[in-house]
Amino acid sequence: xxxxxxxxxxxxxxxxxxxxxxxxxxxxxxxxxxxxxxxxxxxxxxxxxxxxxxxxxxxxxxxxxxxxxxxxxxxxxxxxxxxxxxxxxxxxxxxxxxxxxxxxxxxxxxxxxxxxxxxxxxxxxxxxxxxxxxxxxxxxxxxxxxxxxxxxxxxxxxxxxxxxxxxxxxxxxxxxxxxxxxxxxxxxxxxxxxxxxxxxxxxxxxxxxxxxxxxxxxxxxxxxxxxxxxx
Amino acid sequence: xxxxxxxxxxxxxxxxxxxxxxxxxxxxxxxxxxxxxxxxxxxxxxxxxxxxxxxxxxxxxxxxxxxxxxxxxxxxxxxxxxxxxxxxxxxxxxxxxxxxxxxxxxxxxxxxxxxxxxxxxxxxxxxxxxxxxxxxxxxxxxxxxxxxxxxxxxxxxxxxxxxxxxxxxxxxxxxxxxxxxxxxxxxxxxxxxxxxxxxxxxxxxxxxxxxxxxxxxxxxxxxxxxxxxxxxxxxxxxxxxxxxxxxxxxxxxxxxxxxxxxxxxxxxxxxxxxxxxxxxxxxxxxxxxxxxxxxxxxxxxxxxxxxxxxxxxxxxxxxxxxxxxxxxxxxxxxxxxxxxxxxxxxxxxxxxxxxxxxxxxxxxxxxxxxxxxxxxxxxxxxxxxxxxxxxxxxxxxxxxxxxxxxxxxxxxxxxxxxxxxxxxxxxxxxxxxxxxxxxxxxxxxxxxxxxxxxxxxxxxxxxxxxxxxxxxxxxxxxxxxxxxxxx
Numbered sequence: 001x002x003x004x005x006x007x008x009x010x011x012x013x014x015x016x017x018x019x020x021x022x023x024x025x026x027x028x029x030x031x032x033x034x035x036x037x038x039x040x041x042x043x044x045x046x047x048x049x050x051x052x053x054x055x056x057x058x059x060x061x062x063x064x065x066x067x068x069x070x071x072x073x074x075x076x077x078x079x080x081x082x083x084x085x086x087x088x089x090x091x092x093x094x095x096x097x098x099x100x101x102x103x104x105x106x107x108x109x110x111x112x113x114x115x116x117x118x119x120x121x122x123x124x125x126x127x128x129x130x131x132x133x134x135x136x137x138x139x140x141x142x143x144x145x146x147x148x149x150x151x152x153x154x155x156x157x158x159x160x161x162x163x164x165x166x167x168x169x170x171x172x173x174x175x176x177x178x179x180x181x182x183x184x185x186x187x188x189x190x191x192x193x194x195x196x197x198x199x200x201x202x203x204x205x206x207x208x209x210x211x212x213x214x215x216x217x218x219x220x221x222x223x224x225x226x227x228x229x230x231x
Numbered sequence: 232x233x234x235x236x237x238x239x240x241x242x243x244x245x246x247x248x249x250x251x252x253x254x255x256x257x258x259x260x261x262x263x264x265x266x267x268x269x270x271x272x273x274x275x276x277x278x279x280x281x282x283x284x285x286x287x288x289x290x291x292x293x294x295x296x297x298x299x300x301x302x303x304x305x306x307x308x309x310x311x312x313x314x315x316x317x318x319x320x321x322x323x324x325x326x327x328x329x330x331x332x333x334x335x336x337x338x339x340x341x342x343x344x345x346x347x348x349x350x351x352x353x354x355x356x357x358x359x360x361x362x363x364x365x366x367x368x369x370x371x372x373x374x375x376x377x378x379x380x381x382x383x384x385x386x387x388x389x390x391x392x393x394x395x396x397x398x399x400x401x402x403x404x405x406x407x408x409x410x411x412x413x414x415x416x417x418x419x420x421x422x423x424x425x426x427x428x429x430x431x432x433x434x435x436x437x438x439x440x441x442x443x444x445x446x447x448x449x450x451x452x453x454x455x456x457x458x459x460x461x462x463x464x465x466x467x468x469x470x471x472x473x474x475x476x477x478x479x480x481x482x483x484x485x486x487x488x489x490x491x492x493x494x495x496x497x498x499x500x501x502x503x504x505x506x507x508x509x510x511x512x513x514x515x516x517x518x519x520x521x522x523x524x525x526x527x528x529x530x531x532x533x534x535x536x537x538x539x540x541x542x543x544x545x546x547x548x549x550x551x552x553x554x555x556x557x558x559x560x561x562x563x564x565x566x567x568x569x570x571x572x573x574x575x576x577x578x579x580x581x582x583x584x585x586x587x588x589x590x591x592x593x594x595x596x597x598x599x600x601x602x603x604x605x606x607x608x609x610x611x612x613x614x615x616x617x618x619x620x621x622x623x624x625x626x627x628x629x630x631x632x633x634x635x636x637x638x639x640x641x642x643x644x645x646x647x648x649x650x651x652x653x654x655x656x657x658x659x660x661x662x663x664x665x666x667x668x669x670x671x672x673x674x675x676x677x678x679x680x681x682x683x684x685x686x687x688x689x690x691x692x693x694x695x696x697x698x699x700x701x702x703x704x705x706x707x708x709x710x711x712x713x714x715x716x717x718x
Binding site: 155199221 | 527530534554556557558559561562563565566582586590594595596599708709711714715716
């Protein structure tokens, strides 16, 4: 990664582009902009970015198609932007390779935080994969299959561990209900969100300081879950 | 004999003629056997009886034909010299002529009477059919159904091969499966209303033109059908006008409410932004922080307003479809509070949702909107510093009861049942911000989930209560078997 991370913003709203260019440049990012999907795909190929911020409502291509076409050749993190009322679009984008989403209107601090997480995630993916993931007092060792809290081992059931390990291995990404269910329980149970609710509830009691106000295993209403790793 | 005699429903038929011929022939044979027993005058009277019988069976033409045949038979068989038409005696000639005249008159009279009765019966039948058609069409408003009813009735009545009714932007056939014959229709009747020609009825009946009475019936049907179509068109136009008027009224109310509601935060944002950019407010002052917080709060408010408008339009259009999933209610409540935290500075919220509450099959995003609106409403009316409470309990195995209560002023009982209506306000619109949509959206969302919502005055304030079904269709959540901690 160069000194100034390269962000490609694909959005058809000139105001959003103007605001993001100003703010991201101010925050020492190198910014490229595209107002159309095809243009964005061409730019991504010509000058590979470190992270892509993609609006789902584009005039020429569907944002979901853009995700799918990017994923044919690159693992660059994609953060999609969308309005609150289109949960199904967000789920489709995530299932087609997007890493994260932000709901418009969003605070700039939130966007910057997501970009930082995405950059860290891609740095991990490029280098050797982290085998120990830390989040608050929790530590998850993916090779030794050991979960500790303040150094003390936490007893988990087989499914609880599988679920926590899958979420932790994808720390920072939003995972859809369906993808979690498929990975942990298998394709036959992909629609049984109730499994997920029960096991996430059990996990939170074991890993969160206050299971009612989780800080590690966050719910994304109508979409899925996100594991928030510590610094 | 021309083809018209073959008319299956007509009065001048081949059958009538055959009937006359058969009656006289058979009668003559019987009388031939009795010729030695009965005197000639009795024979004449019996022939008159046969003429009456023929006329009664076959109508006017049959009666007249029978009179002539009877005259010839009487002459041939029973008048000397027998078995020839030559008559010797002048008296007998006279008798025969009188017989012919009497037989002719009786045959004609009886035949006419029979035909008059047949016509009356036919008219009565037509009237009955028209009445049945009118009854079947009454109350119908769909042009498609009306066309089918007309076609089916007419086809049954005329026993036609195919009837096609076209008009009001479509066509119907009876029998329905039949394909239109390549040849031209045998009968046509236009459907004419005050608007002019609106369609037509076409009848195929084996390549034969219809007799006049059938033609008349067809026109009567066409008249009835045309006026029914006209009634449907007028009723449709009236309904459409009423819908337009209602939606116009709603739009006006919405525009009034929304323009007021949009301008207030916009004014705040504009004022805050201009004073920040003017340099009048110093960096690192409390005022600067306040102004920035005000902008953020107002933007959140605007965003919620847009969300409400969107959901309102979905509820109005009947396209609000909850994406139901098994959810943890407490998580939805906490999520709402987290997103609303900036607007809750002056109103602490306590959440009493048991952890062992069953999973609820709801659309989490829509339900968040319900909580946001109910809590937002509470912050507007309850005095600052008072607590808002959110509680939930399973009322029974099938229903969850949720309550959002505040320390707001009581609402007069006559208003309680109306506060979930669009734009309904208990207080003057100027005093409280809001579109008057929030509660009606809650109602729309809760009802779309199969629940009910209402408000009640409580000793300490006001409570919004709503129910949610705990089962999705007939399903309860799958039981998740417990596991050992072996990892």
